[in-house]
Amino acid sequence: MLAPRLFSVLAMALIASPVYGQIANVPSADQGISLELSSELTEDENSGCAGKQDECFGCCNCCDGWMHRWDDCKWVKLGAGLRTSYNAINNGATNGTSTSADFAIDNMRIYLSGQGHERIGFELNTDIHNAQFADLGATPFEDGGDIRILDAVIKLKLTDHINLWAGRFLPPSDRSNLSGPFYLNAWSFPYTQFGYPNIFQGRDDGAALWGQFNEGQFKWQIGAFEGNQNQPQGDDDLMLTGRLVLNLLDPEPGYYNASTYYGEKEIFAIGLSFMHQDNAVGVPGDARSFTGWNLDVLFETKLANCGVVTLEGAYYDFDDNDAAGVDTGGLFTPVARQGQSFFILGSYLIPRNVSIGCLDGRFQPYVRYLDYDRDFGTAASFNEGLDVGLNYIMDGHNARITAVYEQRNAQGGAEVDGFRIGTQIQF
Numbered sequence: 001m002l003a004p005r006l007f008s009v010l011a012m013a014l015i016a017s018p019v020y021g022q023i024a025n026v027p028s029a030d031q032g033i034s035l036e037l038s039s040e041l042t043e044d045e046n047s048g049c050a051g052k053q054d055e056c057f058g059c060c061n062c063c064d065g066w067m068h069r070w071d072d073c074k075w076v077k078l079g080a081g082l083r084t085s086y087n088a089i090n091n092g093a094t095n096g097t098s099t100s101a102d103f104a105i106d107n108m109r110i111y112l113s114g115q116g117h118e119r120i121g122f123e124l125n126t127d128i129h130n131a132q133f134a135d136l137g138a139t140p141f142e143d144g145g146d147i148r149i150l151d152a153v154i155k156l157k158l159t160d161h162i163n164l165w166a167g168r169f170l171p172p173s174d175r176s177n178l179s180g181p182f183y184l185n186a187w188s189f190p191y192t193q194f195g196y197p198n199i200f201q202g203r204d205d206g207a208a209l210w211g212q213f214n215e216g217q218f219k220w221q222i223g224a225f226e227g228n229q230n231q232p233q234g235d236d237d238l239m240l241t242g243r244l245v246l247n248l249l250d251p252e253p254g255y256y257n258a259s260t261y262y263g264e265k266e267i268f269a270i271g272l273s274f275m276h277q278d279n280a281v282g283v284p285g286d287a288r289s290f291t292g293w294n295l296d297v298l299f300e301t302k303l304a305n306c307g308v309v310t311l312e313g314a315y316y317d318f319d320d321n322d323a324a325g326v327d328t329g330g331l332f333t334p335v336a337r338q339g340q341s342f343f344i345l346g347s348y349l350i351p352r353n354v355s356i357g358c359l360d361g362r363f364q365p366y367v368r369y370l371d372y373d374r375d376f377g378t379a380a381s382f383n384e385g386l387d388v389g390l391n392y393i394m395d396g397h398n399a400r401i402t403a404v405y406e407q408r409n410a411q412g413g414a415e416v417d418g419f420r421i422g423t424q425i426q427f
Helices: 003-016 018-023 175-179
Strands: 035-041 066-071 074-089 100-117 120-128 147-157 162-169 204-213 218-225 239-247 267-283 286-302 308-319 339-349 352-356 359-374 382-393 399-410 415-426
Touching: 175 286, 175 308, 204 239
Parallel strands: none
Antiparallel strands: 035 352, 066 074, 074 100, 074 415, 100 120, 120 147, 147 162, 162 204, 204 218, 218 239, 239 267, 267 286, 286 308, 308 339, 339 359, 352 359, 359 382, 382 399, 399 415
16 A cells, blocks of 8 residues: 555655755754744745746746846846656556556756847747656656657737747647646646647647737637647648636736746636637548637635635536547547546645755645546546645745645546655756
């Protein structure tokens, strides 16, 4: 069973994690791991900087990184992000009965962005080939260390309120996708979102117009992307995408967003997204269209005691016009995609700081329930899921440690459960 291992593994991961190793040489009276409760409440000492975005181009500048500036209109910026994890999956070993125990590099990103003109910028990001492989029951690829293009975007500011982006980037889609793994409020990406087509890590090749009013109080995005390129009749129809966001409290400026701001913002955001592509699925002689849409809501508020309550939910509907019924082998159709799904998440950022050795941060317990009601699917397709986790927030999304128990119920009746500890840093 997994439970007896939790405390020993947590201690080992804290000692071996990149965050601990980064500051392990700080002088300390006690070289062991000790817990110390701060006597004062904190306002924003450990709040992240998610949402601090470039005023012109909407790229996230929350990780300061390294910047070289020639003048106000010409600059280049370099940063990096790393997520590593220890994963124990019940009955996940090759013999089918023992608990697997594996370390993984979930993400290893290099961020490069810049501006060469008052209204022209770019963004170039990379990641490892098998980024976030470690869903329950998954196996890393042999070439997992290979580096792939994540984003390659040219950004044009057409007016003060309208932008044009072209290249490879996140299409207009749901909040989870536009947050990405580094800015979620949980460790694992919600599989309820996997119905949206993408090339790699939610990205696609295409172009999008987007704009915002009142510094992000209302945002709109619309684009055309490649979508499914393996179309059954050899067609080459593009996929149309769009998103609307209304922020009823504080605005969220820029193209991207986060799934928590750790109390830096008062948030009540409602988002609506859609994707549609003709002749995307089916079989030769019976091509059918794909339509996907979702509604997502984020509410976050800071309480009088400086604790932060976050509630997030999303509903998805993916429709292949029953193409999986004629394309049973999945040659042109994602067999397990069609259906409805949703997730709900609740978290609470505890107001007091807790020191663990040289580390200092705030705990944030969270619970997430997921459900995917598939019209077709396979025996291995996940339906229900439950996450019970604890984040240790040291510097917002730039430095955190997560311990989480995850349970997944497959369509064929199998139950998969596991425990993981993840460490995340960005600069």
